[in-house]
Structures are given as C-alpha cells and as structure tokens.
Amino acid sequence: MLAKRRDGKSLQTIELPHDVTGSVLILIGPEGGWSKEEMRMAEQAGIEQVTLGPHILRAETAAIATISILQSRLGQLG
Numbered sequence: 181m182l183a184k185r186r187d188g189k190s191l192q193t194i195e196l197p198h199d200v201t202g203s204v205l206i207l208i209g210p211e212g213g214w215s216k217e218e219m220r221m222a223e224q225a226g227i228e229q230v231t232l233g234p235h236i237l238r239a240e241t242a243a244i245a246t247i248s249i250l251q252s253r254l255g256q257l258g
Contacts, residue, residue, distance in 0.1 A: 196253055232246065
C-alpha cells in the first residue's frame with residue numbers, strides 16, 4: 181500500500197525479501213486517498229505502508245513507478 185508516511189518508510193529504503201522468486205502484493209491507493217477505515221483494515225491485515233516520495237502521482241503512474249523501483253532494487257531491471 182502506498183500512502184504518505186510520517187515515519188519515513190519509503191519504497192527505496194524498506195527491506196525487501198531476499199527470495200526474488202516469491203511474490204509481492206502492491207496496493208495502489210485511489211487518487212482521492214485511502215479512507216480511515218481502509219487504512220485500519222490494511223493495518224489489521226499486516227500490510228506495510230510505504231511512500232514513493234513527497235509528490236502525489238496518478239494511480240496508473242504510481243503503479244508503473246512502483247514496479248520499476250522494485251525491479252531495480254531486486255536487480256531485475258537494466
């Protein structure tokens with residue numbers, strides 16, 4: 181889940197799984213943002229919230245940026 185974080189958790193800095201054969205679930209928030217209830221449910225499900233940075237991206241752009249960052253960090257891009 182991508183959300184504005186105050187504690188500095190970023191997709192660039194969080195620890196990623198060492199097993200790159202596993203899967204990662206990415207939830208991209210709606211352009212209006214997540215509701216408090218949706219955030220609560222995500223936290224209860226153990227979903228770690230991270231940010232792509234201070235700029236707000238359109239939902240479709242955020243998805244592409246997220247996959248690109250993950251592939252780069254896992255050594256699967258370029």
